[in-house]
Structure formats: C-alpha cells, structure tokens
Amino acid sequence: MTVTPVGRAVTVLGARRLDVRSLPPVPAGTSDAVVDVAYGGICGSDxxxxxxxxxxxxxxxxxxxxxxxxxxxxxxAASDGSGPPAGTPVAVHPADTCGRCDFCLAGRDNLCPHLRYLGSAARRPHTDGGFADRLLVPGHRLVPVPEGLDLRTAALAEPASVAAHALARAEALADGVRGRHVLVTGAGPIGLLVVALAGIAGAASVTATDLHDRPLRTALRVGATAVVKAGEQLPAADVAFESSGAAQALAVALGALRPGGTLIQVGQLPGAGVTAPVHLAVGRELVLSGSSRFAGGMAPVLDVIARHRDLFTPIVTAEYPVEQVEEAMKAAREPAESSKVLLRFDSTIH
Known part of the structure; x- marks a missing residue:
C-alpha cells in the first residue's frame, strides 16, 4: 500500500546533494487516488x-x-470507491503499518515492527516521500481537511499529530495536562504545537523555553502563558515536554519537575554522549517516557486546528516554491529565524 511520487520530486542523493528530478507517470491501482500536492512541510529529518x-x-x-x-x-478518486472524492482537500497519512501485529491491534501502530514512513531510509529499499507534484496514494491514507481550513495551515497535520501523541502519552501515564503546570523545552515547530495543544487541553500554565527570542515570541502567540530564555530560572512544572532533542534541555526539564512529575521526551536525542540527572527520577518519583511519531489517524488533530486556526497559523513562517528547495532547507535549519517552512508545489493553491 505504498505512496508513489510522480512528476517533479525533491530527491536527496547524499549529504548536501539535492535534486528536483522528474519522475515518470505510473498507472494508478484500483485502490489508488491521484493527489495534486499543494504543500510539503520541511521536518528535522528532511x-x-x-x-x-x-x-x-x-x-x-x-x-x-x-x-x-x-x-x-x-x-x-480511487476507482474502487475507497477514500474521498475528486476535489477534496486532503492530508496524506505518512505511515504504512501491517495492521495485524500486537502493537497495531492494541492501537499503538506507531510501534509496528513493519512500519514504513514516507521519506525514510530506515529500510531498503527506502520509502520515498511526498515532496512531488503528484502522488498515487491508497484511498484509506487520505484524511479530508475540514471545511474552511486552508491547506497552508493544514500542512501542520502531521507534526501536530506528533505533538498530540506526546500529550496522549502524558494522559496515559499521568492524567494529562488539564489543570497542571506544563513546561515545554524547545520552541521549534513541535514545541510550539505542544504549547498550543496543551493550552487548548486546559493546562493551568504553559511555559516555553528556548535559546532564541523569535520562537519565544511565537510561543506567546500560540498560547504560552510565560516564556523563559534558556539558562534562566524556570518555574516548577508538573509535566515537561522536551522537544529540542538536546541533552542539556533534558537535564533542565528533569530539574524543573516537581515530585511526582512527568517528562515526555519528544525530541530525538543523540545516540551517544547524553548525560542527564536521571537520579532525580528516584527521589522525586518522576515518570519518564518517550513519544514516537503518532498512533492512529490525523482527523482529530485537523479538527482541533480548524477550530483554533488562529493559534496555529503563526507556526508556519515561510513558504518557497519547489524550485527553491535549497533556499527553503537553509531557512528551515535556522531556528532563530524560522518555525515551520513549507515547500509549495502548486502555486495556484493558497
């Protein structure tokens, strides 16, 4: 049930080697819809x-x-009748899972051992991603965008689902964030989405911390009740979401937790050399958990984005036509200047 890119496609050939290649047309299978891509969000993995x-x-x-x-x-539309009809604005679900393993049957398909994710080199052959003019997509992997929500903002569906999954981990392990004091370390796109969703979920307060001023200003726009520059004193927190993937931020988050607190590690930490005061977990009886991608579909998050659109639009800070992909990548790697950067594939769609 693969997704197949067609037309111009942003292809990585190796380190510092990008090419916008033209891929040949491919016949659609009976369960495949043809989707004209409007936007693709640049992620840290890209x-x-x-x-x-x-x-x-x-x-x-x-x-x-x-x-x-x-x-x-x-x-x-897919000829077998699966998926939405022609003309429907959609988000593409990035994961292909087996649907049969214990994890899938338990609703934790993000842990499926057979999972393939768009734009991933985790397996060989690699799984091509969706940065292309058109995609052949199995109908069941298309999620309709709620009426009235523009595609530019809807492009946050996948990272917002990642953020929502982190909140779901806190809910499963420690009764969630409602009425509690929340800390978010790292105000990149995922951190900002956690800030917005935590506020919507009824957190008593949401404090964001980051190295840079611009993302902190954005955090206030999307619902943070306070922001703190990295290195300054943080308020005590009941729940911390570490979204930067920096070992130092992990240490800071652990240190800020009250006894009985919970830390959800969302950012991808380095594979080696990470040191943090994990001993605090014993004396304070802290709960520590990772959060990997997201489980289930994206429809619930798209509905939240549609209802609170003004909180999410500031997270998208720039869009570039696909011909300027290298400029877009350079902008996306500068956290002091950009949050979510989009590639635009169809300039007629806004």
Missing part, C-alpha cells in the same frame, strides 16, 4: 538527510524522495 545523509540509524544508501508532511487536493 534536514538531517540533506545535511548528513542520515537520521540516527537510518542511513541513506540510494536516492530518495523526501517529505512526510504533505497536503493537497484529490485529482482522481
């Missing part, structure tokens, strides 16, 4: 593949189309 040719243990061996944050419009 940047890592471009900058170093690898993301953690996923090492680029062959050319691969990037991108897993994709929205567009159905050009041709």
């Amino acid at each position: 940047l890592h593949y471009w900058q170093s040719g690898e993301v953690g243990e996923s090492v680029l061996v062959d050319p691969m189309v990037l991108g897993h944050e994709v929205v567009g419009i159905v050009r041709v």
